[in-house]
Amino acid sequence: MKNEKRFVKYDKELQIEAYWFQGILQKFPQHFHEYYVLGFVEKSGLRHMCYDNVDYYITAGDVLLFNPCVPHNCEPMDNDLLDLRCLNIKPEIMSQFMQELTGSEEVPLFASPVLRGDELSGSLLRELHQMIMQEREDLAKEETFYFLLEQLVAAGISKTSIEAKAPPVRRVTEHLLGHYTEKVTLEELAAVACMNKYSLLRLFTKTEGITPYRYLETIRIGKAKELLAQDLEPAEVALMTGFSDQSHFSKFFKEVIGLTPGQYRNIFKVKQ
Template identity: 55%
Template sequence: MEQGKRSVRFDNELQVEAYCFQGIMQRFPNHFHEYYVIGFIESGRRHLICKNRDYQVQSGALLLFNPSDSHTCEAIDDAPLDYRCINIKRRTMWRVAEEITGKGCLPYFSETVVPDSGLTELLRQLHHMIMEGRKEFDKEELFYFLTEQLIRKYAEPGEGGSSPFIHQEAEKVRLYLETHYEEKISLDKLAAMADMNKYSLLRTFTRLYGITPYRYLENIRVNKAKEFLEHGGEPLDAAMAAGFSDQSHFTNYFKEFIGLTPGQYRDIFRE
């Protein structure tokens, strides 16, 4: 059984959450988040695939994931992972970015991995403040300063980098998954909706979004369950509300994607 420590803390003042994974060997499957992830490797090496690019990520590297950036990673040379990150929801990033730039749009980080970035140390300091429950406003100062530097150095304006040439039929399927996640969905229905055969839909959708339709649906369901748990809901109720067929199936996928059990995640917000 894998050994390791996983800690998460939500900061009410900044409206962000901080993750700390220590001694983790887990392989994370192809997935995405609905929020920005700003992280760094404290120790260990990882093979990362994001936006159809391969990276070997080492200690000190800064990681920048936009919402919906599909990615997967696994250990290199059986080295345990020591990882820190801060998760920023779209609405929080929009507010902060608008204050910094004076423009009402979300930044899009064009670089996923920045080796030896000078901002890694600032992120390390901010992460430590959040995990320690720091109340002084120097934490907020650092958050704004770091975000300003990230946007200035590594971002371009936009709504998340969506291509203007997105295939209309595949986009129709994606939007259907977003709004009907709690229902029983079949590939036959999705293919008919897109007026494609099943293979063509799978190939087109995966090429456009970097993830299969079913994996996309799983991500949506996990993210909806997270929202339910954040408001104190029970894991079983969260599973049903998000469209999972049973709690066991839900727990396995939740831990696979998030690295915590549903109960552990709920308890963060109860605290």
């Protein structure tokens, strides 16, 4: 969109990323993140989201709570533009804060990806996000983060443990993690799983909520973010993470992350 705005900041003190999208009309394809995403929908028409194979409809005022590695997608149901604030938190960082908050390093597992009608959570998330975007370095920012996590815990966290993956699926995901820089075929994955190709495709997609190919591409995006944070050139990163060319890498990166690889890399250059 011509008038859309996309901002991103990295807070070194809290070690979290903050995204701010204004006036976008973007469809996000099926993907997952290896980190928590806490989001606040400031402005939006009705959007359809499929999260962990369950359908949801989100609109302005909703708080979004995405657990790591849970597949999801999102698309507009009308032509209304989206204003969205997001905080990305790595599991190890979440664990540190939860240790101080609850006395346990066990990371939370949010029961629902959509929190509706919780004005306090939305207000705290928006306030913290604004402080990060303004590059505040005072006590209030860290206090607000603790208050936000406390409120989200009170709002409801599932204590249900994550189910173990079926052995064939586990072997395939481990293989993809170990070979994401290479060309991977369905025949190769079927051999790893000791199944025929069609049976593997059905089992994997049903279990993970995402196809093996999309799973592989999402792993590559996560690894690419780590390399871009080290100030490597996008063209170099594309080759290092197994993408066939820079054009495909840049297109998929923006579809999933909402930013170009160059925009993402630039946030780590601030004040260095």
